[in-house]
Amino acid sequence: MGPKQVTIEDWDGDGAIRIPDEALQELGVDVGDTLYVIEEYVGNARCLVLSKTPQIPDRTDELVSHWNRDGDE
Template identity: 90%
Template sequence: MQVTIEDWDGDGAIRIPDEVLQELGVDVGDILYVIEEYVGNVRCLVLSKTPRIPDRTDELIDHWNRSGGE
């Protein structure tokens, strides 16, 4: 979804439509993080409920650690 950066008392602001908030499962007062990620070779800003999007390698290491490394 494309959003527009708006002027809010001299500062940039992003208005997030209600349908996007509902899809994310968040509401007014919840914390969202803006994370810089690459989709292919394009730099994007991503909204996330966690401060960091786990790398696939992190997921594999976690799985390896849980299974005892066997």
């Protein structure tokens, strides 16, 4: 799934966005589920990321985890 454009709308005086059904399906979530908005940098660009977990693992952490699993076999 590529980037999706969303418009910030007014919801009782607060800013709100609608999340397209395709994005919800890709994340495996539905209305009533909890998502976290995480600030991340892609290169020098500041981005907001939707995640099912409160933080996104650092890629280095993923590599170390992978190496540890390989060493256990």
